[in-house]
Amino acid sequence: xxxxxxxxxxxxxxxxxxxxxxxxxxxxxxxxxxxxxxxxxxxxxxxxxxxxxxxxxxxxxxxxxxxxxxxxxxxxxxxxxxxxxxxxxxxxxxxxxxxxxxxxxxxxxxxxxxxxxxxxxxxxxxxxxxxxxxxxxxxxxxxxxxxxxxxxxxxxxxxxxxxxxxxxxxxxxxxxxxxxxxxxxxxxxxxxxxxxxxxxxxxxxxxxxxxxxxxxxxxxxxxxxxxxxx
Numbered sequence: 499x500x501x502x503x504x505x506x507x508x509x510x511x512x513x514x515x516x517x518x519x520x521x522x523x524x525x526x527x528x529x530x531x532x533x534x535x536x537x538x539x540x541x542x543x544x545x546x547x548x549x550x551x552x553x554x555x556x557x558x559x560x561x562x563x564x565x566x567x568x569x570x571x572x573x574x575x576x577x578x579x580x581x582x583x584x585x586x587x588x589x590x591x592x593x594x595x596x597x598x599x600x601x602x603x604x605x606x607x608x609x610x611x612x613x614x615x616x617x618x619x620x621x622x623x624x625x626x627x628x629x630x631x632x633x634x635x636x637x638x639x640x641x642x643x644x645x646x647x648x649x650x651x652x653x654x655x656x657x658x659x660x661x662x663x664x665x666x667x668x669x670x671x672x673x674x675x676x677x678x679x680x681x682x683x684x685x686x687x688x689x690x691x692x693x694x695x696x697x698x699x700x701x702x703x704x705x706x707x708x709x710x711x712x713x714x715x716x717x718x719x720x721x722x723x724x725x726x727x728x
Contacts, residue, residue: 504724518723554597559591581625585618605651612643634685642668645670661719665709672702 500507503520515522565583577590585657592614596602616639649667653660679695712719 555594555664556591559587559697560586569725572658575690581621585621587613589618604653605647608650608714610644612639612646615639629687634681637681641674641677642671645674659713661709665706668706668709672699672706675699675702 501515501520501522504515504518506515506517508515508522512522514520528558564585566580566583567577570576575645588596593611595610596604596607616636619635619639620631623635645667649663652663656663675695675698678689679693683689683691712722
């Protein structure tokens with residue numbers, strides 16, 4: 499017996515396909531008896547060591563921060579370059595912070611990731627005496643955060659229209675690249691508009707349009723799903 503949707507071979511006792519969850523046996527027909535071809539989806543779990551890798555990573559991060567701070571103070575008698583190192587390490591750690599939770603909410607953690615990136619960029623701007631944070635870094639970081647957070651929230655709570663969401667987000671992100679180049683030109687002297695933003699605009703736009711097309715055209719979507727076992 500084979501799955502009518504994806505074509506995978508099935509045992510006579512299978513009621514749904516283990517690959518695509520398609521119902522494969524008519525409820526009015528008597529089902530035969532045979533050994534299952536695939537193991538069950540639930541497996542016994544041994545003793546959990548869930549937090550050990552996180553503790554190791556956190557300890558390594560803390561030691562790295564202390565070493566960088568001590569070396570900087572010993573060499574320069576004040577904090578000079580260690581602030582950048584510490585900021586980069588803390589920013590990286592925020593990205594892996596959801597691993598501490600068994601069911602982290604991405605709608606909360608994604609904005610937090612962008613927020614810590616913004617704080618780190620603000621620190622760099624202040625330390626270097628620059629004036630580019632408010633006219634460039636803040637709107638660019640905030641704009642990308644809004645696009646990504648909106649896509650993540652829709653995927654989590656809407657539960658449908660995944661291709662529409664990712665396709666629309668890709669098109670929006672590509673269009674945002676035009677604004678990014680415009681802000682870059684008006685913020686920094688000597689930077690001219692050369693049109694590099696057109697490349698991600700076209701690429702992300704075509705990719706998003708393809709996803710939306712697959713969402714609309716069911717035969718094309720099913721063909722892609724069978725071909726790539728999605």
